[in-house]
Amino acid sequence: MNRAFRLLRRRAISSIPVLLIVVVGAFLLLEVAPGDAVDAYLLSIGGGDPAMVQALRESYGRDQSLSSRLWLYLSSLARLDLGWSVTFGRPILDLILERLPNTLWLMGSAVALAFTLGSALGIVAGARPGSARDRLLSTGSLALYAVPSFWLGLVLILIFAVQLRWFPTSGIATIASGKQGIARAVDVAHHLVLPVCSLGFIYLALFLRMMRAGMAEAWRQDYALAARAKGLARRRIVLRHVARNALLPLVTMLGLQAASMLGGSVVVESVFAVPGFGRLAQEAVAGRDAPLLTGIILVSAVIVIVINLVVDIAYGILDPRVGASEERAA
Amino acid sequence: MTQIPLSRRTILKGTALLLASTALSRVQAQGGGKRLIVAADSEPRNLNPAIVASNGVFFVASKVIEPLAEASFAGEGGLAPRLALSWEGSEDGQSATFRLREGVTWHDGKPFTSADVAFSALKVWKPLQNLGRLVFANLEAVDTPDDHTAVFRFSKPTPFQLIRNALPVVSSVVAKHVFENEADIAASPANNKLVGTGPFKFAEHRPGEYYRLERNADYWGEGQPKLDEIVYRVLPDRAAAAGALEAGEIHLAAFSQVPLTDLDRISKVDGIAVYSKGYEALTYQLVVEINHRRKELADLKVRQAIAHAIDKDFVVRTIFLGYAAASTGIVPKNAPEFYNPDVPVYGFDVAKANALLDEAGYARGANGVRFALKLLPAPYFTETRQFGDYLRQALAAVGIDATVVNNDSAAHQKAVYTDHDFDLAVAPPVFRGDPAISTTILVRSGTPAGVPFSNQGGYANAEIDALIDKANETVDVAARTELFRQLQREVAEDLPLINVAEWGFITVASTAVKNVSNNPRWAVSSWADTELES
Numbered sequence: 001m002n003r004a005f006r007l008l009r010r011r012a013i014s015s016i017p018v019l020l021i022v023v024v025g026a027f028l029l030l031e032v033a034p035g036d037a038v039d040a041y042l043l044s045i046g047g048g049d050p051a052m053v054q055a056l057r058e059s060y061g062r063d064q065s066l067s068s069r070l071w072l073y074l075s076s077l078a079r080l081d082l083g084w085s086v087t088f089g090r091p092i093l094d095l096i097l098e099r100l101p102n103t104l105w106l107m108g109s110a111v112a113l114a115f116t117l118g119s120a121l122g123i124v125a126g127a128r129p130g131s132a133r134d135r136l137l138s139t140g141s142l143a144l145y146a147v148p149s150f151w152l153g154l155v156l157i158l159i160f161a162v163q164l165r166w167f168p169t170s171g172i173a174t175i176a177s178g179k180q181g182i183a184r185a186v187d188v189a190h191h192l193v194l195p196v197c198s199l200g201f202i203y204l205a206l207f208l209r210m211m212r213a214g215m216a217e218a219w220r221q222d223y224a225l226a227a228r229a230k231g232l233a234r235r236r237i238v239l240r241h242v243a244r245n246a247l248l249p250l251v252t253m254l255g256l257q258a259a260s261m262l263g264g265s266v267v268v269e270s271v272f273a274v275p276g277f278g279r280l281a282q283e284a285v286a287g288r289d290a291p292l293l294t295g296i297i298l299v300s301a302v303i304v305i306v307i308n309l310v311v312d313i314a315y316g317i318l319d320p321r322v323g324a325s326e327e328r329a330a
Numbered sequence: 331m332t333q334i335p336l337s338r339r340t341i342l343k344g345t346a347l348l349l350a351s352t353a354l355s356r357v358q359a360q361g362g363g364k365r366l367i368v369a370a371d372s373e374p375r376n377l378n379p380a381i382v383a384s385n386g387v388f389f390v391a392s393k394v395i396e397p398l399a400e401a402s403f404a405g406e407g408g409l410a411p412r413l414a415l416s417w418e419g420s421e422d423g424q425s426a427t428f429r430l431r432e433g434v435t436w437h438d439g440k441p442f443t444s445a446d447v448a449f450s451a452l453k454v455w456k457p458l459q460n461l462g463r464l465v466f467a468n469l470e471a472v473d474t475p476d477d478h479t480a481v482f483r484f485s486k487p488t489p490f491q492l493i494r495n496a497l498p499v500v501s502s503v504v505a506k507h508v509f510e511n512e513a514d515i516a517a518s519p520a521n522n523k524l525v526g527t528g529p530f531k532f533a534e535h536r537p538g539e540y541y542r543l544e545r546n547a548d549y550w551g552e553g554q555p556k557l558d559e560i561v562y563r564v565l566p567d568r569a570a571a572a573g574a575l576e577a578g579e580i581h582l583a584a585f586s587q588v589p590l591t592d593l594d595r596i597s598k599v600d601g602i603a604v605y606s607k608g609y610e611a612l613t614y615q616l617v618v619e620i621n622h623r624r625k626e627l628a629d630l631k632v633r634q635a636i637a638h639a640i641d642k643d644f645v646v647r648t649i650f651l652g653y654a655a656a657s658t659g660i661v662p663k664n665a666p667e668f669y670n671p672d673v674p675v676y677g678f679d680v681a682k683a684n685a686l687l688d689e690a691g692y693a694r695g696a697n698g699v700r701f702a703l704k705l706l707p708a709p710y711f712t713e714t715r716q717f718g719d720y721l722r723q724a725l726a727a728v729g730i731d732a733t734v735v736n737n738d739s740a741a742h743q744k745a746v747y748t749d750h751d752f753d754l755a756v757a758p759p760v761f762r763g764d765p766a767i768s769t770t771i772l773v774r775s776g777t778p779a780g781v782p783f784s785n786q787g788g789y790a791n792a793e794i795d796a797l798i799d800k801a802n803e804t805v806d807v808a809a810r811t812e813l814f815r816q817l818q819r820e821v822a823e824d825l826p827l828i829n830v831a832e833w834g835f836i837t838v839a840s841t842a843v844k845n846v847s848n849n850p851r852w853a854v855s856s857w858a859d860t861e862l863e864s
Contacts, residue, residue, distance in 0.1 A: 035740025039748070039782075043710070043739045044374070045384040046760060047768065047783040048460045088537070089375050089517075098537065154569060162576045169573040175367070175540045175561055273565045275538020288740045 004313050011312075015305050019298060026297040027073060030290040031066055037086045037288045038062055044287075060086055073291055082295040087287030092295040095280060100299065102172050103265050103277035109192055110200035110261065111254065118204040119243075119250055122211020126246065127238045129216045137208065145205035149264055153198035153271040160194060167194050170273035195272040199264055203257055207250055214246030221245070248319055255311035259304045364862045366843065369571040369583040370562035373537060378521035379502040380454045383461045385612065385760075388854035389584065390541050390562055391502070394437075395526035398428060398447070398501040399494075401611040401763070401850040407494060408611075408667075408850070413442065413503050413527065419490020423805035426493055430478040434550045436505045437531045447480040448472035449506035458516050461767060462500045465492060491807045495667075495764035498611065498851055503527070529555035529858035539564060554858040572596055575838060581862065582839040582846070584853040589712065590651045593836060601841050606653055608847025609834030611763055612854070613662040616645070616654075616717060617772070618828040619746065619755040623788040626692060626701050627753060633825040635686035636754075637676035639728045640721065644678075645831055649716045654833035659818040660769055662761050662832040664850075670815040673822035683728045692729075700729040707734065707756040709742055714756045717830070721756065747786045748779050759783045761832075765814045770798045773817075773826045789826040 038056045042048055048056075057063050061072075076083055082092040125137040161169040173179070173187050218224055219242055227237045266278035277296065284293040372386045379391040399417065402410035414428040434442040451472050455462030468488050473481040482493075508525050512518040524532040529551060530543035541562040545555055563580055565571050571583040572592045576599055588596060597604045618636070622628045642656035658675055661668045692700040703725070707718025715736065722732045732754065737745060745751045762768045771777060775790035797820065801813040821827075837853065839846050844861040846852065 033741065034737065035742070035744035037740075038780075039743035040740040041375070042782050043743050044372070044386065045382050045460050047771075047781065049463050050778045050781055052460065052463060053778075053780045087375060089522075095537075157570075157573050162573050165577055169577050169579055170565060170567075170570050171539065171563065173539070175563055176534075176542050176559075270567050271570065273563075273567065273570055275536075275564070279538065279566065286739065 007312060008309065011305065011309050015302075018305070019301055022301045023074070023077065023294055023298050024070070026294045027070055027290055030285070030288060030293055033285075033288065035288055036060075036062055037290070040087070040287045069290075073294065077298075082298075083291040085284075085289055085292040087283060087289040087292060092292050095292065096277070096295060096299055099275060099277050099280045102274055103262070103269070105188070106192060106195055106199060106265055106268070106274060106276060107258075107261050109196040110203065111258075113196055113200040114203035114207055115250070115254060118207025119211045119247065121204075122208045122246075122250075123215065123238065123243050125208065126212040126215025126219075126242070127234075129212075129219065134212070138212065141205035141208040144201050145209070147202070149198050149202055150267045150271050152201060153194070153268055156194045156198055157271075167191070170271075172274050172276075192274075195268050195274055198271070199261065199268045202264075203261065206253070206257070210250055210253055211243075211246055214249055215242050218242040218245045244318070248315065251311055251315055251318060255308040258307040259300075262300050262303065364557045364864070365559040365561060366557050366582065366857075366860065366862050367561045367563055367580045369565045369574065369580050369587050370541065371564075371566055371568070371571075371585070371587055373535075373541075373564060376516070376521045377524060377535075378454075378504065380450055380462075380504045381458045381460075381516060381521060383459055383499050383502070385585065385854055388851075390543075391524060391526075392528070392854045393530040393543055393560060393857050394524045394528045394532050395502045395504060396528045396856060397498050398430075398503065399497040400855055401498045403610075403849060409494065409497060410849070412856070413447075414497075414501075417494065417497070419493065419805075421805070423487030423489060423803075424484050426482040426484075426488075426490055428480045428482070430480060431550060432478050434527050435548055436507075436527055437525050437546060438505075438508075439548075440505065440507055441477075442503075442505075442527050443477040444472075444474035444480040445477075446503055446506045448474050449510065450501075450503045451480075451482065453509070454504060454515060455500055459500060461496070461762070465496045465500050465767065487803055487805050489766075489802070489805050489807075489810050491810055492764050492766050496762070496767055499762055499767070529856050530557075530560055533559075549858065551858045556859060556861040557857070560857065572838075575602060575840070578840075581843050582837065584835065584837045586835040588836070588838045590653060590836070593651070593653075593838070596838060603839055603841050603846075605837040605839065605847040606834065608837060608849065608852030610664045610850035612851055613664045613761045613832050613834055614758050615657060615660075615662060615761060615829055616714065616831040616833070617757045617759060618721065618830060619752075619757050619787055620789070620825075620827055621750060621753050621755075621787045622790075622826070623750065624703075624753050626690075627703075629690050630825065631686045631690035632692065633828070634676060635683040635690070635728060636725065636730070637825060637828045638679045638683035638686065639724045639730075640676075640828065640830055641678040641724065642830055645717060645720060649713050649720065650831060650833055653836060654831045657829035657832050659822045659829055660772065660827075661765055661814065661818050664832070664834070665761055665763070665765075668765055668811060668814045668818075670818040672815075673819050675822070676828075680727055687728060687730075694729045698729055699731045702731040702733065703753040704751075705732040705734050705754045705756075706737065706742060706746055706752045708746075708758055709737060709739055711758055713833075714758050718756050721754070743782050747782045747784065750779070750786055750788065757783065765817070766798075766802060770801075770817070773821055774798050785826070787826065791820075791824060791826065794820055794824070794826075 037060050061069060085092050085095055088095055121137055125134040128134060157169050160166050168191050172191055179187050224242055227241050265276060266282055269276040269278040281296045284296060374387045376382050377387055377391050379387050379395055396412045398414035399409040400412050401408060413431055415431055416429045419426045430444055436442055456466040456469050468484040468486040469482055470485040471483045505525050508520050509515050529546055529549045531546050533542040533544045535541045543560045545558050549555060568587060568589050571587040574580045575583055593604055596602055620627050626632050646654045646656055659673045663669050687700055694700050705718060705722060708714045718734050722734050725732045746755045759772060771784045773785055774795055777784040797813055797817050801810050804810040804813060837847055842863045845859045849855050
């Protein structure tokens with residue numbers, strides 16, 4: 001526990017410069033993109049007259065210099081105020097808190113699906129390398145890995161929503177259904193099945209392949225040979241020795257993939273009309289809403305840092321040698 | 331403890347039961363009552379149509395907040411009464427009188443009176459509305475001699491023809507008592523929790539998910555509305571709308587939210603109908619904008635050559651799949667009051683285009699290229715982007731090497747309308763019932779940089795400017811109409827821009843939805859008579 005706390009403190013301190021770089025970088029990135037929030041808004045309403053354009057620029061603060069806008073943003077951030085979204089006309093924190101849970105559900109379920117099913121199938125494939133089952137799973141996972149998530153999403157919609165009508169085509173919950181409690185949870189879960197599959201399947205394939213490769217490697221290690229020499233049952237060797245050791249790189253990968261999965265949710269949320277974080281980011285870019293996009297990227301960075309922290313803690317549990325080496329380094 | 335034998339068959343059965351139960355609950359939740367579920371592709375920041383007169387806003391808000399008059403196929407002068415029963419302009423153009431409907435109440439129960447119209451006109455349309463700022467620029471006062479009469483007084487003669495044509499778009503009436511104490515009306519929270527007089531009351535908005543409108547039981551229209559609810563389901567992906575329609579999750583998708591390429595297939599699905607009517611007063615125009623600062627393009631012969639290089643019929647057939655018409659000029663055929671067919675036309679003729687370019691002194695070089703251009707297609711529609719690709723090929727055939735630059739919306743707006751960093755651009759301006767509203771701005775000089783859908787190509791023609799200014803102060807309908815006919819001729823002769831095609835959108839709906847597309851602005855009208863057969 002002590003170790004986890006020390007790790008947490010060290011990570012929190014080292015995260016501050018990372019977050020600062022992320023915030024300034026994101027803010028500037030949108031600034032160098034051509035067009036601003038006024039341009040985006042004018043187009044959305046079909047134009048306006050010169051006086052209106054000028055008034056909008058003033059009210060959006062576009063008449064101020066870049067440095068003063070950045071300074072204003074950073075100083076409000078220092079007061080833990082994420083600012084005001086010009087595209088939505090609402091506080092950014094409210095928008096993020098409203099959308100984040102949907103994305104976390106989507107991502108969390110996709111990670112759970114990909115990790116559990118991926119590693120389980122990886123164990124099945126890696127238990128007998130070269131077997132027909134292994135070849136089938138390896139080929140299938142390679143095919144799944146090669147499929148882009150938006151295409152997979154559309155195909156899933158076509159088969160399971162349009163043709164079979166087992167699942168809804170899009171959305172996060174039945175519209176205006178008034179469902180509460182467990183009924184709502186079931187409704188949301190029902191809506192999330194297809195998006196979770198289209199986001200998670202690619203990672204499932206990745207985890208499957210990594211697990212299989214890790215197991216193939218572990219089979220060649222001395223401890224596997226020793227276990228076999230001891231006459232342990234094959235199932236026990238697979239689960240206790242080979243799979244456990246092959247799991248370590250997967251945990252590392254889990255942390256690394258968190259960021260890319262946040263990126264992937266932008267596409268999946270658009271295809272399935274899930275009102276999540278990714279779609280909010282897309283709308284922020286289209287509306288050239290620099291404070292909103294910066295807020296989104298800031299929160300995403302925090303999520304990625306937290307996930308990696310959890311992964312590090314889990315790593316220490318799975319492999320006590322890692323914890324010991326970190327202690328020494330500290 | 332009882333043991334349940336867990337076999338593959340049991341698991342399969344269980345899964346099937348679970349799926350069936352959730353599917354059943356979905357049908358029950360969405361099929362009950364007279365709830366019309368419609369696809370929406372955007373959520374406007376400001377939903378008040380009195381401030382933002384745009385189709386995205388009207389699509390939802392026109393069911394809640396009503397204009398003085400709505401466009402109509404059969405009505406006199408193309409209008410049907412809504413909050414106003416009659417309207418008349420004075421001969422000197424200094425005033426316009428509206429007789430208002432009696433017995434109308436706001437959704438909060440307060441009566442609708444002429445004070446609401448006066449407030450809307452003076453405090454909202456004139457100072458705040460994107461189009462009202464132009465139409466009501468000379469509005470000085472609104473007299474309210476009684477609760478049901480509003481007399482608009484203008485500081486300069488203002489053509490009543492313009493006011494009348496603009497009524498469906500610019501005259502959404504808001505409640506005075508809702509906004510009068512607001513310091514900043516444009517930023518009021520009431521702009522997103524609308525209170526109107528329309529057939530539906532604003533019920534809720536769940537951002538990213540849906541808008542819900544409820545039936546207004548006290549609506550003035552007898553026996554209306556016919557629906558209990560309208561739900562706008564936010565579906566940003568265009569493919570999603572077609573899928574949701576086929577899966578029976580939504581009843582209707584307007585504004586071509588089902589892509590043209592899907593129409594052939596979806597029109598064969600049982601229980602789904604495709605409507606191309608109902609957008610006559612919302613005609614979009616496919617236009618090639620020209621930067622006249624570029625030496626070659628300042629030459630009329632070059633502009634004529636480009637016009638001859640474009641096969642408009644091919645564009646209509648291939649890009650719009652027939653759901654469009656070839657254009658002859660800056661006023662579309664859907665505006666018969668103003669449309670002038672008697673203008674110079676530029677038929678598809680590659681040989682003539684080549685001859686004109688030779689005459690202009692731009693001979694082909696050794697590589698067959700006369701000169702190079704930068705072409706920026708507007709990203710707002712699939713069709714504008716596809717036309718950009720077509721235009722590049724059409725120009726290549728006459729020796730003009732165009733490089734297509736694709737931007738997103740904000741970047742396109744800045745490049746074309748602010749920085750003028752383009753040679754040719756593809757734009758989709760809208761014709762809004764009267765050329766003075768959003769057509770003359772495409773050719774008149776003097777608009778400062780930064781205003782989208784305006785003449786930012788550096789084109790200046792004193793004759794055309796004078797014609798527009800004269801039309802703006804001509805009160806006589808026949809004389810004003812003639813001036814606009816003349817304007818079309820002069821624009822077609824001088825080609826400050828090239829009009830290629832004009833199109834309305836497509837509505838795809840379940841056949842259970844009745845009275846679809848029964849007026850020229852149907853998608854953005856009140857839907858008071860729209861029915862849903864159970």
